Amino acid sequence: MDHDKIRANLSAYKDGELNAGLRDQITRHLQVCDACCEELRELDRIDSLVRELPQIGASEDFTSEIITKAQTAKAPRHWKLSVPRRILDRFLRLADSVVELFPGYGFQGGSLDEFGDSPPLSLSHAYFQLIGR
């Protein structure tokens, strides 16, 4: 294998990303080629310089600030549960706007306890919750 091909693969060789065959060829070549060894050392030196770049630390309130922002922002989305919830929400908003068009038909009094036996996800329960606010 010639020097150019070796050099083109030295970066991936250094990162341990070559297949075993190519890796062995390069290892054998490096045992006898000073120029390619020097090339590899040069890559090591560049990596060391990049690694030694100054690090910065997060401010003291970094984590608490994020948590506060997260809590005040929208809650995490629960897609698996949200589909029926979103359908129900849309239905309730639609029902709300329809009911508001006919205020005379709104719930006029009494207690919602009277409807306590409605199944929680039934339309009647949703309706009476809506108009009974």
Add this chain to the structure above:
Amino acid sequence: MEYKLIEAIGTGDTSAFETLINRYRNSVLNFIYKYVGDRYSAEDLAQEVFLRVYSSAAEFEPRGKVSTWIFKIAYNLSLNEISRRKRLCLFADTEEEKEIEIRASNSFAFEELKETLMDYIQRLPEKQKAALLLRINEELSYSEIGNILSTSVSSVESLIFRARENLRKMIGGKQEDNSGSR
């Protein structure tokens, strides 16, 4: 283990969220800092990374590593920031111009290279810069880097090779100029 953490965050568990932030904050912050080259933007962007993690944790599909997912968000936000700055003409160079400009002009001693290395890294084309930082500082595999940059393993190999070559040219140029000026 980390999947459970993300699952808990998806249910709104703030202590799980805090654990995740503390685990990744330094690496995410420093990746963004070296990528964007500005510590103040880095902190804001790093916070935004974690807020995105929080808001989309429930959608996370446990197919890849959590770290890869987090760095993908960090990379995309950093890239957006660079694009925003370019639109505002804070950076004037196109990537092609950067490739051509990869050369050195001033005299610096070897020890001073570290101080100017941040500038060299900023001159690298975006994907080369990201691939190199993720490889050297985060020690991610080419496959993981490919996932983050949405590119193939062979492209990552080429990106890292060219990034190292470009840095070497810049450093070599500085050293030649340095010896020539003495």
